[in-house]
Amino acid sequence: MGNTPGGLPYHLGEPVSSYTDIQGWSLHAGTSKADKSPVSIFKYNPKSTNLNGNTTASAQNALKLAKTMKHPNVVRCLDGIETPAGEILIITEPVVPLLDWLTTTRAVETNQDTFANAVTLGLAGVVRALSFLNNDVSICHGLFSHHAVFVTSGGDWKVSRFDLAGKVDAGFLDRHQLLNRSYQSPERSSNDRAVLRNMPLHAIDAWSLGVLIRTVYGGEVVRTEDLQNTSKIPKGLTQAYQKLLKGTPEKRLNINRLLSLKHLQDNALVKSMFFLGKPLNCCVVCARFPLYLALSKEPQKKKDGSTFFTVAMVVLGTCPNVCFFFPAVVLCQMKS
Amino acid sequence: MFLLSCGRIVPDEIMIRTPEEKFYFFQSLTDQLDHFPLHVCKYRVLPALTSSLSLGATSGETSMGVAGPIVLVPLLKLGKLGNALFGWPHVQHVQHVQHVQHTQHTQHTTHNTLTHTTHLHHTHTHRWTTSLTFIFSSVARDHVERRRVHHPHYTGRVKNV
Numbered sequence: 001m002g003n004t005p006g007g008l009p010y011h012l013g014e015p016v017s018s019y020t021d022i023q024g025w026s027l028h029a030g031t032s033k034a035d036k037s038p039v040s041i042f043k044y045n046p047k048s049t050n051l052n053g054n055t056t057a058s059a060q061n062a063l064k065l066a067k068t069m070k071h072p073n074v075v076r077c078l079d080g081i082e083t084p085a086g087e088i089l090i091i092t093e094p095v096v097p098l099l100d101w102l103t104t105t106r107a108v109e110t111n112q113d114t115f116a117n118a119v120t121l122g123l124a125g126v127v128r129a130l131s132f133l134n135n136d137v138s139i140c141h142g143l144f145s146h147h148a149v150f151v152t153s154g155g156d157w158k159v160s161r162f163d164l165a166g167k168v169d170a171g172f173l174d175r176h177q178l179l180n181r182s183y184q185s186p187e188r189s190s191n192d193r194a195v196l197r198n199m200p201l202h203a204i205d206a207w208s209l210g211v212l213i214r215t216v217y218g219g220e221v222v223r224t225e226d227l228q229n230t231s232k233i234p235k236g237l238t239q240a241y242q243k244l245l246k247g248t249p250e251k252r253l254n255i256n257r258l259l260s261l262k263h264l265q266d267n268a269l270v271k272s273m274f275f276l277g278k279p280l281n282c283c284v285v286c287a288r289f290p291l292y293l294a295l296s297k298e299p300q301k302k303k304d305g306s307t308f309f310t311v312a313m314v315v316l317g318t319c320p321n322v323c324f325f326f327p328a329v330v331l332c333q334m335k336s
Numbered sequence: 337m338f339l340l341s342c343g344r345i346v347p348d349e350i351m352i353r354t355p356e357e358k359f360y361f362f363q364s365l366t367d368q369l370d371h372f373p374l375h376v377c378k379y380r381v382l383p384a385l386t387s388s389l390s391l392g393a394t395s396g397e398t399s400m401g402v403a404g405p406i407v408l409v410p411l412l413k414l415g416k417l418g419n420a421l422f423g424w425p426h427v428q429h430v431q432h433v434q435h436v437q438h439t440q441h442t443q444h445t446t447h448n449t450l451t452h453t454t455h456l457h458h459t460h461t462h463r464w465t466t467s468l469t470f471i472f473s474s475v476a477r478d479h480v481e482r483r484r485v486h487h488p489h490y491t492g493r494v495k496n497v
Contacts, residue, residue, distance in 0.1 A: 105375070108374065109374070114371055114373050115373070117372070117373065118373040118375075152379075154376060154379035154380040155373060155375045155380070268371065269368070269371065269372055269376065272361070272368060272381075273376065276380055276384050
């Protein structure tokens with residue numbers, strides 16, 4: 001176990017064999033020098049032979065967003081640095097790649113219902129994260145695949161790898177084919193720039209989420225025809241799955257509609273873990289100086305059209321670490 | 337607006353729930369644990385239960401604002417998982433805790449920790465909650481340390497130690 005480049009206070013451990021040189025990134029085990037606590041280290045190698053063209057700008061974008069993005073289902077970044085040699089390191093909470101976790105959990109959990117519950121909890125978390133990106137922050141992830149989903153020791157699925165995250169601009173259009181071919185929507189495969197520029201933002205990640213659902217339940221997608229096989233997908237998810245994979249981008253389901261999907265939300269495990277976890281309605285109020293407003297209950301609509309939040313919690317923080325939170329009992333009224 | 341506390345982490349959902357909601361949550365948790373994956377029991381439910389017991393247990397209430405025994409029932413159920421949850425027989429740890437208790441409370445003789453905890457009296461709530469917190473926190477800590485030695489990266493549950 002060696003030192004991390006750039007003098008960060010972490011030991012760089014062995015790479016995870018299943019996550020080596022994925023679009024230039026490798027996942028390493030690591031430990032903190034201070035308290036020996038385990039961490040994960042994402043390491044970007046600009047000299048990777050597996051890269052098509054210059055992806056340094058994407059990797060820098062990944063570092064920037066990993067440090068600033070705060071959400072219960074986004075991999076928590078502890079530190080990050082870009083070395084003079086062009087290597088980029090992102091230190092995060094300890095996580096494992098999704099496919100590794102699926103293999104291990106499938107072997108450990110002999111009860112099929114329990115395993116299905118664990119997957120449902122994971123998918124519900126991923127849906128929260130993508131809905132947050134697409135609708136609350138108004139950016140697309142762009143590189144969403146099983147390589148962008150990681151699992152914590154508690155079984156939370158979290159999103160990372162924000163290489164292409166942002167608005168659909170010239171930079172995105174130049175690099176959007178960095179995504180695995182099996183996760184590319186038809187307009188991305190054909191590199192139809194006009195369609196990509198004008199399509200709704202949520203349609204980009206909606207297709208990728210559909211492919212991820214197919215991958216989780218039915219194994220990796222090799223051919224496009226595999227997507228039409230819905231036999232292994234739970235019945236409660238089938239309709240949403242088909243709407244996520246609509247050929248026309250405008251008709252694709254917005255991921256925020258899945259937040260109220262019975263299969264994902266009406267589950268005892270999901271409800272319990274969201275109860276124990278971070279607030280459901282946590283949102284960034286002010287992006288310049290992050291001010292989080294965490295609402296304990298769903299807003300209540302009043303007859304005059306106003307919305308009441310009965311209990312709320314305000315979290316005040318600076319990037320990259322949230323420093324203070326102020327749990328507060330407040331009565332908010334918002335005119336819609 | 338009342339300023340209640342401040343810290344370095346984003347607060348958990350449970351902290352902003354009413355005592356009634358927490359009561360029903362812990363009450364329903366016991367039945368639901370059978371359908372929860374082991375890693376969730378170990379890394380999410382167990383820390384939440386032990387931390388709720390470790391603070392404020394002297395008043396007969398947990399730090400979550402619900403009565404201690406409500407939290408104890410799911411905790412005992414987790415204890416039953418024993419070997420499946422932690423990878424080695426649970427009996428050894430019960431015996432170890434019996435010894436510790438014997439030295440701490442010499443006038444109170446115990447033969448079987450788990451048998452006695454099923455007959456909880458309010459006067460003994462603090463003693464038992466403290467003992468059980470000790471059981472699970474020590475088991476969890478030892479287990480985490482073993483995991484770090486053998487699996488420096490993967491902290492999730494594996495089949496055999």
